Amino acid sequence: MRWLAAILILMSENPAQAAPATVNDYMAQPQAKADARIAYGAAPAQVVELFLPKGKGPHPVVVLLHGGCFLAEYQGLPQTSRIAADLAKRGYAVWNVEYRKLGEDGAGYPGTFLDVADAVDRLRVEAPKHGLDTRRVVAVGHSAGAHLALWAASRARLPPSSALRRADPLKIRAVVSLGGIGDLKPHAGVFAGACGPSISQVAPPRTYPETSPAELLPSGAAVTMIHGEFDHVMPFDTGEAYAAKVRAAGDKAEAIEIKGVGHFDTVIPTTEAWKTVVVPAIERAFGQRR
Template sequence: MAVVLGMVIAATSVAAEPASIDAYMAQPRHAADEVVRYGPAPSQVAELFLPKAKGPHPVVILLHGGCFLKQYEGFAQTSAIAADLAGRGYAVWNVEYRKLGEAGAGYPGTFQDVATAIDLLRAEPPKRDLDLSRVIAVGHSAGGHLALWAASRGRIPASSPLHAADPLKIGAVISLAGIGDLKGQGRVFAAPCGDDTIDRLVDTAGRKDPFADTSPAELLPSGVKVVMVHGVFDPVMPPYTGRDYAAKVRKAGDRADVETIPGAAHFDLVIPTTAAWAAIVGILDREMQRLAHGS
């Protein structure tokens, strides 16, 4: 992905000078306040970043990108925006999950990891000073898909291994260059991430209807507000993909906004020193206020 994304981003950098993949990868690791293992695999881990002030704190579930592939990082890099959000008064649950190339990844493992980690937030929320009435999932790229999927889990039928009887309620999703329609937009995602990545993720070879419980577009309406955020120069998931998915969400009866950030590409959205990130914080503040007022 680094070579492909680097080449494509370089083509736009003369006009927009967006953040490079190197700038994204070079972000220092930030230490969490708590590290929780939710399974025996090395990737079955989540980090909790807490504000210094007294709570209860609104919660951000953070899901990193990286094409769902083991060879690309993401968990360490998202610790930078997790630390930034904790400094702004949010409790942040930074989730790692098994990726393709790791034992047990793909279907159903990757999805079960995300679900397990998210539902673990309900363990002793008073001890952690968390306000679970105000929870927003924020995901970047592949993590954007997982955030949208996590908010739709209540629609998954009981016959699926991904079904959960009582999934943690997510109040809104902010998808940062994420993919909501695996079937309809899979070819766009394939350009930087590989032609067979989605097929491997959802097991198209072994399943009759592989998107039914894995693609957020197939799980609408979810009843959850969605905000699709894209950099105007993003070559990985261009802004039209967010507009198209938002249209599907609205058609199904749910609420959806689209935010296109000027001068930004794919990685500006997850580097806390960029103007794009400042805009995203504004979106998060707005949506959290909406939840606080029950709207």
């Protein structure tokens, strides 16, 4: 854990560090062009943008799930395209997933979750064409998308009667959650404090046995919960508590707090938070040491 101690010391002792990134900084990012755009359903939002690294592959795959309070007004793919392009330059294929959000027909329960399930499973169909290694898949999500990433890694534990179940879900080996929520029962109210009632529309309390990743443990996926010190949406203690629950269930998990940053620094590729904390966490999730 020396790498973690070094990061926390460095970031806490840097008095010249810029102010935390804002939602406007996040929304204003220029969009990067994907190598392919693939529909996994008939709705306009049921699409994936694929970013490819150089070489023939087979490439390890990052399944990227944007945040935005589950609301259509915060768009999605345009904001995550920059980190997708950055990861592609680092040697990863990036499966940048769009899904139906509140304000779009079919969003909520079960549509939003089924979109994520179908988008992830579509990897099997596209893998041979694009040189994707479906044995090396790591999910990375931000905020609401981190909730969906954690859920996607645990959905194999859904009961046969669940409306969200898909046969033979693609295995996700690890999840890197950026300001995400893993345990709805104690923390949905925290999320709602920043985002409003959207989470109760997407995942009503009656659905928690199916929609809360904490109810679907152990998933077999290693989990990294990353939060900024000034994260106003999902504070570090929520990620720390979820990581402890994951470990108690028998899976590997860690929680990392980045000093001096907020909810959006981790998804802007020019920030130190992205370069020195998030990218190494993704590398470790793939078994690459740094």
